[in-house]
Amino acid sequence: MVVISQNPTMKIEKIRDDIDLPIINLLNKSEAMKEMVRACEEYGFFKVINHGMPQEIISQVEEEAAGFFAMPGPEKLRAGPPYGCKNIGLKGDVGEVEYLILQANSSPFLIQSDDSNKFSSAINAYVEAVRKLACELLDLLMEGLLGSTPNPTTSSMLSRLIKDRESDSILRFNHYPPVDVSTDSPKIGFGEHTDPQIITLLRSNGVKGLQISIEDGVWIPVNPRPESSFCVNVGDLLQVMTNGRFVSVKHRVAVQPFESRMSIAYFAAPPLHATVSCLPGVAAPPIYRSFSWGEYKQAAFMRRLGDTRVNLFERAIS
Ligand SMILES: O=C(O)CCC(=O)C(=O)O
Numbered sequence: 001m002v003v004i005s006q007n008p009t010m011k012i013e014k015i016r017d018d019i020d021l022p023i024i025n026l027l028n029k030s031e032a033m034k035e036m037v038r039a040c041e042e043y044g045f046f047k048v049i050n051h052g053m054p055q056e057i058i059s060q061v062e063e064e065a066a067g068f069f070a071m072p073g074p075e076k077l078r079a080g081p082p083y084g085c086k087n088i089g090l091k092g093d094v095g096e097v098e099y100l101i102l103q104a105n106s107s108p109f110l111i112q113s114d115d116s117n118k119f120s121s122a123i124n125a126y127v128e129a130v131r132k133l134a135c136e137l138l139d140l141l142m143e144g145l146l147g148s149t150p151n152p153t154t155s156s157m158l159s160r161l162i163k164d165r166e167s168d169s170i171l172r173f174n175h176y177p178p179v180d181v182s183t184d185s186p187k188i189g190f191g192e193h194t195d196p197q198i199i200t201l202l203r204s205n206g207v208k209g210l211q212i213s214i215e216d217g218v219w220i221p222v223n224p225r226p227e228s229s230f231c232v233n234v235g236d237l238l239q240v241m242t243n244g245r246f247v248s249v250k251h252r253v254a255v256q257p258f259e260s261r262m263s264i265a266y267f268a269a270p271p272l273h274a275t276v277s278c279l280p281g282v283a284a285p286p287i288y289r290s291f292s293w294g295e296y297k298q299a300a301f302m303r304r305l306g307d308t309r310v311n312l313f314e315r316a317i318s
């Protein structure tokens with residue numbers, strides 16, 4: 001069904017729930033590889049099932065995170081700066097969301113207020129497992145992109161950036177309390193944006209709300225099922241590295257009535273000093289100039305959430 005509506009900023013938009021977004025089964029790697037490349041070209045988005053990530057690790061971190069967000073506000077503030085509410089970024093963007101943002105490189109993480117250390121150890125186990133899955137997906141994507149017998153050094157180029165001790169990857173927990181339909185109009189929990197990093201692996205608690213956009217003003221709701229699946233988003237850096245062949249997907253979250261949504265996003269990023277440019281073996285000439293991830297991140301933080309930023313790095317046509 002296609003629904004035409006007006007969003008809270010009065011922009012006319014179409015919601016299309018007649019599109020089945022790709023669900024990729026990781027059990028058959030050679031098939032998965034091709035389907036992943038197709039999905040990244042068409043949508044910049046897919047879901048993976050049979051990903052091999054232990055359910056216990058997922059359940060544990062989801063349970064601890066749900067417990068964290070259920071605490072009274074002052075208790076949550078004890079977690080310190082990783083905890084935030086409503087403010088998204090440094091440029092005045094706000095959303096109906098509270099969150100925890102943690103650096104997810106190799107050093108173990110400790111939440112200040114986590115006296116029993118249960119949440120922190122669940123997070124550390126999750127980060128290790130989700131990083132492994134991200135690396136596996138990136139190796140498969142590279143193999144699918146570059147052909148059947150790529151040089152192993154090239155096909156592991158992206159995963160090596162993520163495994164680097166200085167990788168700037170991030171883990172973000174988002175919690176969207178339900179909207180009260182008797183008093184409130186529909187609300188956006190997290191406004192439209194693309195993720196700036198290489199790739200995002202996202203879990204949700206099975207409550208819908210995530211939407212992706214493949215053309216301006218057209219939104220596709222993402223079905224949160226199968227509940228065991230991970231959503232995978234192409235980020236800005238992967239668009240640059242594939243010279244625009246993969247698209248960094250625009251997405252947002254609509255707050256739901258009655259149910260609260262919780263999501264856990266792992267943003268796989270290189271070290272700040274790493275150079276980002278078109279990958280060897282990808283059709284040239286490069287659309288974008290080379291830059292460091294630190295430089296890109298700085299540019300992203302100087303802009304509003306919904307602003308496109310990759311175009312700032314396009315090469316001048318002579
Ligand atoms: O909560 C979600 O489903 C998406 C959150 C998101 O897009 C983000 O944290 O960048």
Ligand SMILES: [Fe+2]
Binds near residue numbers: 193
């Ligand atoms: Fe995002």
